[in-house]
Each structure stands twice: as structure tokens, then as C-alpha cells.
Amino acid sequence: MQIAIIGAGNIGQAIAGGFIRNKAVEPEKLIVSDVCEASLAAIQKIDSNITTTKNNKEAAAKASMLILAVKPWLVQAVLFDIAKEISDDKIIVSCAAGIDFDFLSHTIDKQIALFRVMPNTAISIGESMTLIASQDTSKAQDDFVVSLFSKLGKALLISDNLMGAATSVASCGIAYALRYLRASTVGAVELGFTPETASLLVAQTMKGAAALMLTNQTHPEIEIDKVTTPGGWTIKGLNEMEAHGFSNAVIKGLKANRNS
Ligand SMILES: NC(=O)c1ccc[n+]([C@@H]2O[C@H](COP(=O)([O-])OP(=O)(O)OC[C@H]3O[C@@H](n4cnc5c(N)ncnc54)[C@H](OP(=O)(O)O)[C@@H]3O)[C@@H](O)[C@H]2O)c1
CATH class of the missing domain: 3.40.50.720 (NAD(P)-binding Rossmann-like Domain)
Structure with missing residues (x-):
């Protein structure tokens, strides 16, 4: 053809x-x-x-x-x-x-x-x-x-x-994922890494998280549970992010731009 x-x-x-x-x-x-x-x-x-x-x-x-x-x-x-x-x-x-x-x-x-x-x-x-x-x-x-x-x-x-929802989640979604990566990168710099090392840590970690979901075909919360030791560091970080509206901000952003 x-x-x-x-x-x-x-x-x-x-x-x-x-x-x-x-x-x-x-x-x-x-x-x-x-x-x-x-x-x-x-x-x-x-x-x-x-x-x-x-x-x-x-x-x-x-x-x-x-x-x-x-x-x-x-x-x-x-x-x-x-x-x-x-x-x-x-x-x-x-x-x-x-x-x-x-x-x-x-x-x-x-x-x-x-x-x-x-x-x-x-x-x-x-x-x-x-x-x-x-x-x-x-x-x-x-x-x-x-x-x-x-x-x-x-x-x-x-x-x-x-299709409007798809545009938001998967097409604009690249920008949303990158905005998380940017936030994580500048956070890693504040924690003492060079921007180059911070970018590598953050991008490879995001790639790993996505690969876990795709390979294991799991809901993210299942993979999150594997990292969150009761009383441990990860859950403290997650709860602090949620206290500042993390999931709510992402959902509101996804819903804000549906166009057709
Ligand atoms: N970029 C994304 O992330 C993305 C994702 C999903 C869907 N889309 C859609 O994909 C489409 C293209 O986006 P894009 O980012 O590739 O745009 P783009 O980079 O501006 O490419 C469009 C091309 O079409 C040319 N063009 C303008 N008038 C034309 C005409 N009459 N006949 C033939 N070619 C003409 C433009 O030339 P000039 O630059 O000289 O005007 C340009 O080279 C858009 O409708 C967009 O909604 C984009």
C-alpha cells in the first residue's frame, strides 16, 4: 500500500x-x-x-x-x-x-x-x-x-x-510525567547530587517504575506496597507528598485539558 x-x-x-x-x-x-x-x-x-x-x-x-x-x-x-x-x-x-x-x-x-x-x-x-x-x-x-x-x-x-481523555492521559501525559521528573531532579540536586547525576537517577528510576507496571501488568499501588515498609521511609515520603495534594493535583490536571 x-x-x-x-x-x-x-x-x-x-x-x-x-x-x-x-x-x-x-x-x-x-x-x-x-x-x-x-x-x-x-x-x-x-x-x-x-x-x-x-x-x-x-x-x-x-x-x-x-x-x-x-x-x-x-x-x-x-x-x-x-x-x-x-x-x-x-x-x-x-x-x-x-x-x-x-x-x-x-x-x-x-x-x-x-x-x-x-x-x-x-x-x-x-x-x-x-x-x-x-x-x-x-x-x-x-x-x-x-x-x-x-x-x-x-x-x-x-x-x-x-479520544479527548486519551489526549490528556497519553499525549499531554508525556509533559506531566516530565514535570514530575523535573521536580524530582531539582529535589535530588537539593539533596546533594549534580544535575547530571540527578537526571540519570530520576530518569532511570521512572523507567524502572514504568517497566515494573508493564512487565508485571500490575496496578501501581501493588508495586508501591512492595516498597513501603510499615513505619519506613517510603511511606513517610508518600504521605508528605499526598499532604501537599500530589494525587489530587495530577487528577485535576488530567481533567482540566480534555478537549474533545
Ligand atoms: N507534537 C505532539 O506532541 C503531537 C502529539 C499528538 C498529535 N499531534 C498532532 O500532530 C499534528 C502535527 O503536529 P506537529 O507537532 O508535528 O506540528 P509541526 O511540527 O508544526 O508540523 C506540521 C508541518 O506541516 C507543515 N505544513 C503547514 N502547512 C502545510 C500545508 N498546507 N500542507 C502541508 N504541510 C504543511 C508545517 O510547515 P511550517 O512549519 O512551514 O508551517 C510543518 O512542517 C498536529 O495536528 C498535532 O495536533 C502532535
């Missing part, structure tokens, strides 16, 4: 790079369009056999699957521009945050297989948590898109009404 990526910025480049590095898509089967010369040059650096163009219509005409990776406010203009190239058998995959299926189908004005895909920035290193919703698709198309994005980390098909 020929795949077009329209928009070769952060997400477009990360998707193209992930597809090629993981041999999910042959470079000859990928066509990438962007208005920006520098972005297309970055795509050529990934693999010179990828076709690049400044013409979205050309990319849309050649591909069976079109991945929209432009900013949300440009989606409508791009879809209008390529409207004549969107035949009924094509698959549209939108990465644009907050752009729902109603908006996409009204803009395209025909019944066609549609996907909303919400990756996070760890897609650039093949560690994304990508949430996917579909409309007017077959099971085979769902499986294909999930398996494609599974090459770039983990991918899960969810109901469309959870």
Missing part, C-alpha cells in the same frame, strides 16, 4: 522515521508532502528513496492511505485542497488533536474510512503510546492501522468518545 504523510514536522518526521527504521513501510511506498523545504530535507535524510513533494495533491493522488500531520487549524484547508484526490476507497488518518470525526466527515463530504490517531512525542524514539479511533472502517483496516502504529511503540484502538 502506498502511504502519504501530509505535514513533515515533529509528528510527520517521527512517523516516517519509525515506519522506515522498523521496516513497517518500504521507503519506495512512502510519499511525504510539506510546504517547508527544510522539513522535506529532513525526510530525505531518513531515506533518500522516500518521495518528497511540496504538492499535497500529488501525494494524495498517489497514496491509498493519507496521514494528516499538519496543525489542527490547517486540516480543513488541506482536505479542501486535496478533495478531488479523495476517492471512496482511500483511508484518511488524522493525527490532529481535537479534530473529531464530525468535522472530518463534514469537510470531506463523503463516507470514507476515517481514523483519528493520537501519538505522543516518544513516537520519535519508537516508544509512543498511540490511541486510535475509527469510523466507517472494516476490522481488517482497524487491524492494519493498529499494527502499523504498534511498530512505533504501543497502539490501542479505543472508542472515539475517549
